[in-house]
Amino acid sequence: MKHVVIIGGGACGSAALIELLIQSIAKKLENHVRYTLIERSERIGYGVAFGTPQKSHLLNTQADLMGIYAYEPEHFAVWLREHGGKHRNDVKGEGEEENAYTSRILYGHYVAEEVGITIKKAEKHGISVEVIHSEAITIDRDDKEQLHITLANKDVIIADEVLLAPGTPKPNSFKNLRKYDQYIDFPWPAHRLLEKSRNEEHVGILGTSLSAIDTVMTLVDNGHTGQITMFSPDGMLPRVQPDQNKEVERHYLTLENLHRLQRENGHRPTAKELFRLFIKDVEAVEGRQLDWKGMNRHARDPYPLLQKDIEIAESGGDTILNMAYDLRYEASKVWSWMDKEQQIMFSSWLGRHWTVTRHAIPLYNAKKIASLMEQGKLQVVAENDQVEFDEQSKQFRIRTGKGENYHTDCLVNATGSASKLEEMDNVLVENLLHKKYLEPYALGGAVINPHTMQCISEKGGSHIYGVGHLVNGMLMDVNAVWFNVKTISRLATEILFKITRDECI
Structure with missing residues (x-):
């Protein structure tokens, strides 16, 4: 029987355990695999991101994209409707439940509940699930390719496959x-x-x-x-997320066009090509040319920009905001088609502007920020x-x-999550980096096989996987639940195929 260990019990670790259990139940693998989840806090499903009790710590994604199940994105919206919906005081937004922005702690409650339900279901089917509340300190690989996980209390757990889901890493700067x-x-x-x-x-x-x-x-x-x-x-605040985005239609920056350009021109997409195609799509919707240089927000007074963004968000967002939002499902594929040099160029040239547009402030909180600035209680210095x-x-x-x-x-x-491995204040990551079980990627995170999520390194072997912010450089949108559960589905399928492949051949 193989032993699969998940290190980290936040949203990503919880989603991974859920998906692995769902597939294991369906494939009747009770005699093939057992699971252990290691989480240092007493609560499973929350982590740093969704354990905060502050009422104004809101999700910046609508409920209908937050389902913890890979192919059921609206599951959270359904759960929310069944648990009070719009009548709750921790749900914001003017639309229906699917367009609501909830408190993060409420989402944590949802994930914790779904983890508990899935574990009970797995145990009824004879699948062993153990939860250990401790911190994983390091991992050692033996001659038999098994992984020895040392915990903070010096206990050692032996695993056949390990998934690293350390969550939001604290930066070690300053x-x-x-x-x-x-x-x-x-x-x-x-x-x-x-x-x-x-x-x-x-x-x-x-x-x-x-x-x-x-x-x-x-x-x-x-x-x-x-x-x-x-x-x-740069002194740039995020833009403002509408309660419900207006729909836009892309004709130029599409996967079909990008694939055709690769086929005809014989090279991978460049940052300049992507920006030109984005401009063509936006200006086609607008029916006019725009002053793109004039949109540069670097070191500009953020208050009038925020006021304008709130006004725009109240009417469903402008074309640029909605075009970026419309790209959410394809951006990661486009990113994977670019070579490393072009990824670096995009990040240094357009990265911050993309981030403030794509990862915007919920409208409810944007109005509070604007009020503080108007009262002179809050200022932004570039x-x-x-x-x-x-x-x-x-x-x-x-x-x-x-x-x-x-x-x-x-x-x-509050500079945000650490991007590069060497900047992550996490003892396990530090030790794995030192042992060369993780290989740093130039843009941040670890080098992985993006199809299987297996970590690729000099000495780590083939049984360590990563998900979430740990792989932020090679993948895009790793701070989005909907994206992570998609990658987790592939990862779970890969791990279980490895475990059962002798029977499949």
Whole structure:
């Protein structure tokens, strides 16, 4: 009997266990495989992303894309309807349940419930499932290709196949500031932020992305009255997500056209080609040429941009926003067709603009941010250059490229999840990287076979798999549940085929 171990019990690890159990039940594999899930917290299904109790920490994706089952994307919307739907105070948005934006903790409750149901069903079919609440520290591979997982309490678990689902990795940046009590190295879990800051203090936030927005929401939801300043190199806030996007039709940036271009021209898609095709699609819908250079938001005053974005979102979004949204199911395939150099070019040239457009603020929270800016309680500063602690004033000093200096009483690192393996503050990832069981990809995350999710490395062997943010460079949209459950379905099929292939041949 083979032993499959999943390390990490957040949304990705839970989805993987669910899918593996579903397939194992259907294939009647009770005499072939057993499962162990290792999760350091006491709760399964939540993780960092969906364990936050703050009421304004909302999903930035509508409910009808959040089903935990790979081929049932609307399952969460159905569950939501059965559990109070729009009448709940933790559900936002003006449309029906399928277009609602719920609190993250509510989604965590959903995932936890579905995991529990699936485990009970598996046990009724004779499939062994063990849950261990501990932290995996390292993995060693023996001569028989088995994997020895060492836990924090020194226990060792032997596995035949291991899936790494470590969830949202904390960045290890600004290590020199960790010795100061007023520095918060990660905004999750939220109680750390609240314990280290006082309501009247001036709080500095490094970052302006969705993690930084959630940090602001944590503060104001808990009565913060002092000044809040967000710092980032570009000073760009995410755009605003409509409750329901208007439909647009693409004729140029399609998989069919890109495949034809590869066939006829003999080269893979380039960043410039993709942008040109995107422009053609947007301008075809608009019926006019647009001033694309004028849309550059770098270091521009974000308040009028946010006001305009809210107005646009209230009417269903503009063509650029909706075109990016329409690409959600094909973007990862397009990304996989590009070579590494073009991926790097796209990331450095267009990456941030794509991110703020594709991963937007829910309208409900955008209005709260705009209100704080209007009241003068929140400001955004671009081009931060140097961050240090002033021993004399006992404050943090943030200097910009223009020579301006800002002082804050406490400082939060909300720059978002670490991208590169070496930047992830995770002891297991650090050890696997040191042992060369994981190979770093140039754009972030680990090198994998994107078809099977198997980690490809010098010494790791062929029995370690990765999912979620751990593979953020080779794949796109790894912060989207709907995308992760699709990759998990392929991964589960691959693992179970390996286990049963002798019988299939």
